[in-house]
Amino acid sequence: MTPTLVGLDTAELTALLTQKGLPGYRGKQLAKGIYTRFARDFDAFTDLPKALREQLAAETVIGPCTERSVQSAPDGTEKYLLNLQDSEVIEAVYLPYDDRTSVCVSSQVGCPMACSFCATGTEGLARNLTAGEIVDQLLFMQAKHPEQRISHLVLMGMGEPLINLPNVLKALKVLHDEVGLSYRNMTVSTVGVVPGMEKLAQEDLPITLAVSLHAPNNALRSELVPLNEKYPIGRLMEACRDYVNTTKRRITFEYVLMAGINDTEKEAHELGELLKRQPLCAVNTIPYNSTDVAARYQRPTPEAARLFREIVASYGVTITQRYEKGHRIAAACGQLKRSALKPGSAMRPLPLFQTPVADVISDPEQAA
Structure with missing residues (x-):
């Protein structure tokens, strides 16, 4: 290349x-x-x-990303399918708001985590992205919108950022030092890769860590998030407390609400009990975004979502519902996936669970 x-x-x-x-x-x-x-x-x-x-x-080339296609929503959201130099493709999303302009970028081609409700996770992992490929997603979208400076970044696109931590850290540093993006306006998401959380805490960056929780008990979370079998909720909560104690930064728990699965009063009370003593945390609920790979999951009714938030809040836990953008063009949480494959290519199925997570973290080239 x-x-x-x-x-x-x-x-x-x-x-x-x-x-x-x-x-x-x-x-x-x-x-x-x-x-x-x-x-x-x-x-x-x-x-x-x-x-x-x-x-x-x-x-040389300036940046590795070139446009393959773009979809636009009435609210201004744009989802880009981007070609990389090796003909792999990734998705990135441009998200304009009244008070800021954010982008959602990918950290891997595909994702090995296999969360049962997530379109990206059904495809497995092709490889990690380089730091340049992560940074260039923002630069590409900024060049598309020179009139509006991008102010916020979320690493919530394709992939699990903490499996690709060295490249993610380099990308964040370049975006901060060279582009001028504030660390405080950067959010890194994880489904709970505990060794990665521990390493990220030691970097002591004033970023926001978002932990995809999705269930308040091990039985249900293991069904939704297979990584829970390796790092169950008790271990994950311990890692979250350690992260907060080290960084003094609040953690956001992401919780996708799925009708009749994890949005009942029972789960709401369990979540309140789980988090009422968790320091510096907030819950961000997200009504399930439909995909073509997980038809058994449905969005909750507005009444069910509101009752869920009220019950959790009664435990003294801060809880909000994310303002949704991009659902109509499959650019919302859990909907990103590769819309095209290079000829003859195929994703490697779930390599993370064929290799110990700690080994992938310590040697990210195994996933490259």
Whole structure:
């Protein structure tokens, strides 16, 4: 594959050019064009000599993401299917709100976690994304919308970010240091990969950690989230407490409400009991978003969702319902999946459960 520039910070870009015998300030100019002007073509780097632009165009590409297709919703949400250099594809979502502009990006091609209600999880894992491929999803969408600066990032797209932690951390650093995105406006999601949570806590970044809980007891959670068999709720809650104690940052528990499955009064009381002593936490409920792979799950009625929130709140737990965007174009939580496959390719089925989670965390190349 052709080397890409996105994902390299200013120091790395400077080193790349000085190795070619060029002055160091050219690296700063290159970084500025990539990360603050969001240039997608070398012709846009008018502060660089033409000969250098031609050399870079012959030897590298700016970013690895190119548009394959886009779907738009009436609320302004856009879902992009993006080609990568190896012909794999990923999805990313542009989410405009009245008070901010957010993007939801992927961390892997596919996902190995196999959550029973999630379209992405049915496809297995092809590979991890590089730091540049993670960063470039935001840069690509920013270039599409130059009139509105992207202010928030959520790593809730395809994949489990904490299995790809080294590349995720590098991407967050580049987005903070080079693009200027605040760490406090970044959210990283996990289904509860405990070793990854422990490593992320040690980084002590002021990001938001979102833990996909979805059930208040082990029997139901194991049915919905197979990883619960390895890290059951008690172990997960311990990791959450340790994360809060280390970072002093609040954890958000994501809870997809599915009619008759996990939205009854019984589960609401169990969730309240589970979280009433959990420090610095809030629950974000999400009515189930329909997919073509899990027809047995249905959205709850508004009355059932409201009663569920009221019961949990009676335990002193902060609980809200997420403002929904993108459902009509399958761009909402749990709906992202690869809409196209490269010829002859096939996802590897559930490699995470063929390899111990701790091994995948310590050696992320196993999933690459």
